[in-house]
Amino acid sequence: MDLVRHLRFFVAVADEGHFGRAAAALDMTQPPLSQGLRRLEQHLGVDLIHRTRQGAVLTSAGIQLLPRARLLVDDADRLHAESQRIANSRGAIHWGATSALPDGMVTACVTALRTRLPADTHSAAAESGIVDGNDSGATVSTTIGTTVELVNEVRAGVCDFAVVEHPALVDGVAAGPVVKLPxxxxxxxxxxxxxxxxxxxxxxxxxxxxxxxxxxxxxxxxxxxxxxxxxxxxxxxxxxxxxxxxxxxxxxxxxxxxxxxxxxxxxxxxxxxxxxxxxALRLRVIRRPEAAAHADVIDRVLYRERLR
CATH class of the missing domain: 3.40.190.10 (Periplasmic binding protein-like II)
Incomplete structure (x- = not known):
């Protein structure tokens, strides 16, 4: 049995409170959804959902197991995203910058990354933003977003590192020193x-x-x-x-x-x-553990630009 797929059925029904709406959200028909949920219940040895005329109601076991099911489904999604990132973005550096960072500093960071890092650096493929590169340096993809968005993208592995505003909630990522800009x-x-x-x-x-x-x-x-x-x-x-x-x-x-x-x-x-x-605008670089070299490059740019 595909456990993650069937857990996804369970989470969808719990979220929608209705089999028909859950099936629509999963882009499938209701019968295989109901059958899949039955197989999951048999596999786990507990009933997860009460089926009523009004919809679907979680059992006591369902209430207790739903948080763990969500974690497994979310982790599977992250694993898939990470595998796609690795497969599609060899030779790329994917970083993010808060929208508060001036345009001139964004381009200064991109230029520094292109010229100071090797061309075979691995990172995430960009979903949006500025893309640049050449044969002699690393390909750089830039995403401009809010601090909350960028922290989430670094946590999820979509971005390797990012410049965000301080203060901010940065649990789960490595954070560098705070730099003040005029x-x-x-x-x-x-x-x-x-x-x-x-x-x-x-x-x-x-x-x-x-x-x-x-x-x-x-x-x-x-x-x-x-x-x-x-x-x-x-x-x-x-x-x-x-x-x-x-x-x-x-x-x-x-x-x-x-x-x-x-x-x-x-x-x-x-x-x-x-x-x-x-x-003063307070900034810091957050990163994934393997992106320390990237963060050092950006830190140097921020310190240099603040003195101009």
Missing amino acids: RWVVVPDDHRSAGAERPTFPMLAGLAFAGPPRAANPPAFDTVVDLLRERGLDVPVEVARDDRTLFAAVAAGTSFGLTATPPSGTPGVAWLRLAPQAI
Whole structure:
């Protein structure tokens, strides 16, 4: 009997509470699903599901065994993903970067990886992002995402390593030292703070704070909100998932935000240097155990760029 396949049936029925919906979720018909679940129950020697007219209800044994069944199914999925990664991505380096990392630093990291690592380095194949490479260096795939997404991808083996924001929950992965990058407050260029000789945080009252959603990295989000409140600002928050969205909201005259992108001639946007130590962008490299060389390369880039 294919134990993992039949455990997948059990998990699907438990999640859906209905055999028909579980069959649809598994892209199969109901009879083989019911038969498979019966075979699983016979194999385990316990009833897992009560079959009722209203649907499917877990038995006492089913309730106790469901968490273990989920773990086995999830581990099987991870094993499959890892095997595909190894089979499809030889000679590639797959890394991730938080969307808070400026574009110039992302490309600096890619360039360093291409030129400093051997061409036969193994890593994950990219699902999205920037892909680059040549015959003389390693092929580099970059995924841009939230800190929560990147931590999960490193844990699952989809990414070999990633640059994420600090603080963050990084259990289950190796984490390097924290590096601080300069960050600025951006405001509408016609806002009173933009022309002030000594701008202050209270001047930003009346504007919304535009930043990543809390779900992107709850610890970092709460740290920034607490900082603003300590500085006298208790303002509404609107979602800006990256600098492009942030600059658009600021140029519209309704919002301010934080960016590690250095001052530039962006129309409608002014850069302010407020509490530079307090608002600095804190980053660290997280990695899988075998990606120590990769992490060292990125750490050197971050330390070098922070001094510019």
